[in-house]
Amino acid sequence: MEHDMTATRMTALSAAVLIAVAMAGSVRAADFMADGTAAYIQTIKIPAQEAGVLQEVNVRDGDRAQAGDLLAKIDDRQAQAAKKVAEVKLAAAEKRGNDTIEIRYAKAAGEVAWIDWDRDRQVNLASAGTIPDIQIRQKELVYRKSLLQHEKALNDQVLAKMDADVYRAELEQAELALERREIRAPFDGEVKTLNIRQSEWVNPGDPIMEYVRLDNLYVDFNVDGEQYDPIDLEGLAVTVTVRLARSETVDLQGKIVSIDPTVQGLTQTFTYQVRAEVENSKPRGFWVLRDNMPVVVTVHTGQ
Numbered sequence: 001m002e003h004d005m006t007a008t009r010m011t012a013l014s015a016a017v018l019i020a021v022a023m024a025g026s027v028r029a030a031d032f033m034a035d036g037t038a039a040y041i042q043t044i045k046i047p048a049q050e051a052g053v054l055q056e057v058n059v060r061d062g063d064r065a066q067a068g069d070l071l072a073k074i075d076d077r078q079a080q081a082a083k084k085v086a087e088v089k090l091a092a093a094e095k096r097g098n099d100t101i102e103i104r105y106a107k108a109a110g111e112v113a114w115i116d117w118d119r120d121r122q123v124n125l126a127s128a129g130t131i132p133d134i135q136i137r138q139k140e141l142v143y144r145k146s147l148l149q150h151e152k153a154l155n156d157q158v159l160a161k162m163d164a165d166v167y168r169a170e171l172e173q174a175e176l177a178l179e180r181r182e183i184r185a186p187f188d189g190e191v192k193t194l195n196i197r198q199s200e201w202v203n204p205g206d207p208i209m210e211y212v213r214l215d216n217l218y219v220d221f222n223v224d225g226e227q228y229d230p231i232d233l234e235g236l237a238v239t240v241t242v243r244l245a246r247s248e249t250v251d252l253q254g255k256i257v258s259i260d261p262t263v264q265g266l267t268q269t270f271t272y273q274v275r276a277e278v279e280n281s282k283p284r285g286f287w288v289l290r291d292n293m294p295v296v297v298t299v300h301t302g303q
Contacts, residue, residue: 030302032228036221036240038293040214041277043192045207049180050074054208057198064214065185072198072208074181083174090167096160103157106150113143189213190287214287219254219278221297222264222271230259230272232301238276239298242288250288254278256299 048054056073065071117139120131193210196202219240223233233256240252260273276297280289289295 031298031300034221034223034297034299036219036276036295036297038240038278038289038291038295039218039220040212040291041216041218042187042189042213043210044186044212045195045210046071046183046186048074048183048196048202048204048206048208050177051203052076052181052201054196054198054200054202057194059191059194059209061191061194063191065189065191067185067187069185070182071185071191071211072183074183074202076178076181079174079177079181083171083178086167086171086174090164090171093160093164093167097157097164099157099160102153103150106146106153110143110146110150113139113146117143183208185211187213188215212291214289215280217278217280217289217291218257219276219289219295219297220273221276223274223299225263225265225270225272226268228301230261233259233274233299237300238278239300240276240278240289241296241298242293243295244288250281250283252278252281252289 052074054072055075057071058069059065059071117136120136120139123130124136189212191209192212194208195210196206196208202208219238236256238254238256240254242250242252244250254276256274257277258275260275263270263272265271278289280287282288
């Protein structure tokens with residue numbers, strides 16, 4: 001009985017569309033019509049990527065979301081702390097890498113040590129033995145030490161910049177850990193089924209919710225193989241007529257994207273299935289086309 005009611009509805013829908021289109025004069029002789037059924041293009045189970053307590057759930061069954069919306073979140077307190085540590089380490093390393101105090105001090109100390117050492121040497125050149133040799137050697141050592149301190153200060157600056165690179169990578173890792181604890185909408189769509197509730201524990205790979213795409217849907221329909229070959233239909237534009245409540249109709253546009261190579265029927269009269277991708281519409285805030293809805297497809301073979 002249910003099958004008969006569905007068939008009756010499809011026949012009524014087809015008849016209504018034929019009358020409406022004929023009155024509008026928009027169907028050319030080259031176009032043909034067929035009954036079709038809508039189907040989701042994409043249905044996914046959004047998994048948890050990290051283990052933890054599901055701290056936040058912002059949606060319920062049937063809620064719609066835009067791409068990037070935060071749907072749920074796993075406890076991220078430890079990841080937040082790791083991020084703060086990485087930020088402090090990075091800031092300290094960058095400060096050391098940009099600090100030139102030790103470099104400038106070592107250079108100035110070297111200049112003074114050179115003057116002090118050279119003065120004693122000049123005195124002994126003018127009057128040999130005036131200044132003990134050990135004192136001159138000690139001042140030479142002070143000068144050479146200042147040169148090494150300058151070199152070390154330059155090297156420490158390079159190492160500090162390398163540390164900054166390491167801590168920057170740690171910060172990126174901490175930010176990724178936070179991102180992996182956020183469950184965001186991968187595309188515009190709707191939550192079909194929420195599998196895990198707030199405060200429940202999840203493991204990596206656990207399906208948190210089933211999510212469906214609604215901005216575009218497939219429409220499947222059968223074509224008479226005696227009338228059209230697959231090559232005749234490839235890539236053609238289609239108009240999909242959806243019947244709403246109170247006998248209202250909405251037309252959606254799309255095009256044929258695939259043709260099933262399998263034929264149906266064992267005699268000379270056979271059909272094959274054709275699939276069109278249709279751009280959905282939500283004129284009143286709700287998507288017009290839904291999964292498994294009966295529609296009428298007008299194939300524009302003249303285009």
